[in-house]
Amino acid sequence: MPELLAVNKNLFVEDAWQLDVFKGTGGYERARRALTEMSPEDLIAMMEASGLKGRGGAFFPTGMKWKFVRADPNTPRYVIANGDESEPGTFCNRFNMELDPHLFIEGMIIAAYAVDSHFGYIYIRGEYGRAIERVEQALADCYADGILGDDVLGSGYKLDLRLRRGAGAYICGEETALFNSLEGKRGNPRFKPPFPTNSGVWRKPTVINNIETFACVPLIVENGAEWFQELGEGDENAGTKIYCLSGVINNPGVYELPMGVTARELIYEYGGGLPEGRTLKGFKPGGASAAILTSEQLDVRLDPSIAQYDTIMGTGGVIVMDETVCMVDAAYRDALFFEEESCGFCIPCREGTPNLVQILERLMHGQGVMADLQLMEEIGDSMASSFCGLGQFAYRPVVGAAQKYRDEFVAHVEGSCPAGSCAIANN
């Protein structure tokens, strides 16, 4: 079955990152129409009707977010594209920024007009060298062509957009940490509320959306709210989702599909299944932050309703594991990531993440005890009170793996690795 190409359509158009090629695909016509023929209120209503929800992982309704920002009398207001994309197993924003940077910029222009903002930032993780180059070029081309600046697309509307780079910190993808980073500070998160819609960058009302969320916007203006709503699976889901597939899989990559396809469809119909002779053991549905699901749960839908299975949809970065992957080792990789990326601002996360790492290390070296399994849950309980989403989610994949694959964890306490792939097995 072919993919359902909407947001990713231009990935298959040669040189779509060049302004003239992008314009040839109808690019910036949607923004022109929005700014000259539609009222901001109509646009916000259109986003609400479309059912578009944020693709950054929290799935907050985009139209409602814009409405809150517009309703706040405080000015200036800001728009920000979040291109920090640092969740393990997630790389779809990179493709869109490298190959089709104008699409999300067009979405930002429409968003800015809808909330009456005249200044915005694009924040890209510092490791994405090529995406940074392409977006920088795209912005320069937009200014040269009158798409940005004092008279956006001849509408008389003024908008400036600036590119800013992160510098190696996952936490800066968290919106309030990102604001601090943009303001020239350490990327520690801020207390919420107030929420970004009222107090974002420079403490002003701010629309912050993921790159993919913004990329949906011009398509909604072009094809209508109903079209978008109907792209998703079932009544609850609107639009497509760009899923990322990696791990033990024949065809790792990005796949744009109806929001809410099943894991089975993604892995077997699109990803080509597992290599010959390998059997599925489990998969993570949304990056490191998502707790693992087992091979028996292949028919779950990859959408926010997945929360009923004690995991999260997150970024849609699906990581596939087979029988040779040790679940203690896999949990250790997640713990190590969160230990490294914890910003150190609050105690439950700063202390909890290294504690989990140490316990998993003990288990992988045959030095674990049964009480360690209980201890991990207790650490998890204390981390639940962490200051931000990083710490509040960091323990769940570890505790989740230990519950779902309890026999395997117990085997490590007893000195063996059933998968035969962690440190115990290699000693």
Next chain:
Amino acid sequence: MTQATGPVEQTQADQSTVLESLRTRLADLKDEPGSLLEALYIAQEMLGYVAPESIEIISEELGYPEAHVFGVVTFYTLFYTEPQPKHIVRVCRDLSCHIAGATKIAARARQEIGAHPGHASADGLLKLELVSCLGQCEKQPALMVNLDVHGPVTEEEVTDLIRSLREEDQ
């Protein structure tokens, strides 16, 4: 845009010239609120790291206390407060790459470089870093030399890559 890390060949003698031109280049950023990270990128591009003297100049030119600038430099892993080898080999150690064999890739890189992760090689040219997900998972296992992405890489390719980086400098 400036590069995060890259080839910088500098003698002690021209460091002061560089620092003066840093002052000039920061002029553009003065009217750009919050542009400290960009200033640090410029400083790092010019000397290969963010030197104490650079921190002083940034603090003076952009009006931040030095302690604030230092706090920011040390928060972000792509900024360095010590001189760095010309090539930083960053191997992803997270789940997807790990499953695809990143541990072996890192071991081979370490063997070829001849130094523990985080430490410069004896010839001062190379350093291995084990890093968080680079967002290149379709290229699992992936690595970056400075900001250039390679993947999927095999152990043999790691050997070839590191040898060719060394040869470049012969």
